[in-house]
Amino acid sequence: MSLLRVAHSYLEHLERSRGLSENSLNAYRKDILQFVDFVNEQRVERVEEVDAELARSWVWSRAESGMAGSSLRRKVSALKGFTAWLAREGHTEGDVGIRLRAPGASRSLPRVLTRHHMEEIFRSLQAHADTGDPVASRDLAIIEVLYASALRVSELVGLDLQGVDLSGRTLRVVGKGNKERMVPLGTPAATALATYLETARSVLLAGGESSVVFLSTRGKPMGQRSVYEVVARLLADIPGVGPLGPHTLRHTAATHLLDGGADLRSVQELLGHASLGTTQIYTHVSNERLTQAYQQAHPRA
Numbered sequence: 001m002s003l004l005r006v007a008h009s010y011l012e013h014l015e016r017s018r019g020l021s022e023n024s025l026n027a028y029r030k031d032i033l034q035f036v037d038f039v040n041e042q043r044v045e046r047v048e049e050v051d052a053e054l055a056r057s058w059v060w061s062r063a064e065s066g067m068a069g070s071s072l073r074r075k076v077s078a079l080k081g082f083t084a085w086l087a088r089e090g091h092t093e094g095d096v097g098i099r100l101r102a103p104g105a106s107r108s109l110p111r112v113l114t115r116h117h118m119e120e121i122f123r124s125l126q127a128h129a130d131t132g133d134p135v136a137s138r139d140l141a142i143i144e145v146l147y148a149s150a151l152r153v154s155e156l157v158g159l160d161l162q163g164v165d166l167s168g169r170t171l172r173v174v175g176k177g178n179k180e181r182m183v184p185l186g187t188p189a190a191t192a193l194a195t196y197l198e199t200a201r202s203v204l205l206a207g208g209e210s211s212v213v214f215l216s217t218r219g220k221p222m223g224q225r226s227v228y229e230v231v232a233r234l235l236a237d238i239p240g241v242g243p244l245g246p247h248t249l250r251h252t253a254a255t256h257l258l259d260g261g262a263d264l265r266s267v268q269e270l271l272g273h274a275s276l277g278t279t280q281i282y283t284h285v286s287n288e289r290l291t292q293a294y295q296q297a298h299p300r301a
Contacts, residue, residue, distance in 0.1 A: 003047045031078035042224045052096045134200035141196035148189035150253035153224045153246040159213040175272040
């Protein structure tokens with residue numbers, strides 16, 4: 001069932017049963033429909049596909065935009081009411097927002113993996129891909145591309161074969177607002193993607209037809225939820241706070257670029273951010289990491 005349709009049913013339920021003021025109803029309507037828009041941007045339209053990772057990612061995306069704590073807490077409260085109702089009505093298997101909370105001041109920065117963690121992930125993925133397993137080859141290419149190009153999950157699952165230029169090591173992706181941009185690929189990512197396209201994709205396609213790059217085991221275009229599951233499995237045992245999905249790799253790539261000396265405008269262009277202010281959160285992450293390293297290593301810290 002359409003998530004938008006169910007959301008409107010929930011809003012009608014609030015209007016009938018809660019005795020809320022018009023201002024409160026308008027606030028709920030705005031928050032819930034914003035969540036629906038976010039989920040649809042992730043190429044999820046059916047209510048059955050809404051999960052805890054999507055709910056957390058929406059909250060963190062609001063936190064990243066610089067939203068005031070009071071507004072963020074209101075949005076979390078609105079979303080938790082919605083997800084509880086979804087569970088009661090049997091639309092989802094359990095309340096996907098039951099553990100949801102607004103990031104506090106000490107947890108407002110996005111989760112970022114260390115370079116060591118990324119190297120461990122790639123070693124493990126490469127070992128599985130070397131066995132010839134087409135799914136393992138696909139998963140390696142997915143993680144390499146997400147980390148190399150800092151893509152949104154919606155951009156990854158929407159990636160078309162015509163948008164891949166392996167010789168120039170670039171990808172043409174369609175981001176928010178249907179805006180197209182070119183992003184670079186590093187050598188390891190280009191190699192992993194080439195191997196997947198040459199040896200594994202046709203196995204997954206199994207004689208079918210599709211112009212989408214990343215395919216499921218049934219030969220269909222992968223949905224964003226499937227990509228979330230791939231990434232979450234890899235990150236489950238790595239310490240840290242914040243979402244475990246593809247957005248973590250986007251955060252990590254942006255922070256590592258700044259750590260390596262990239263300028264903020266270049267990172268903004270890579271990420272496809274309309275506002276430089278959205279990109280600036282990564283400077284805070286980078287500064288925090290520098291402070292931690294200083295305090296641990298300097299004899300007079």
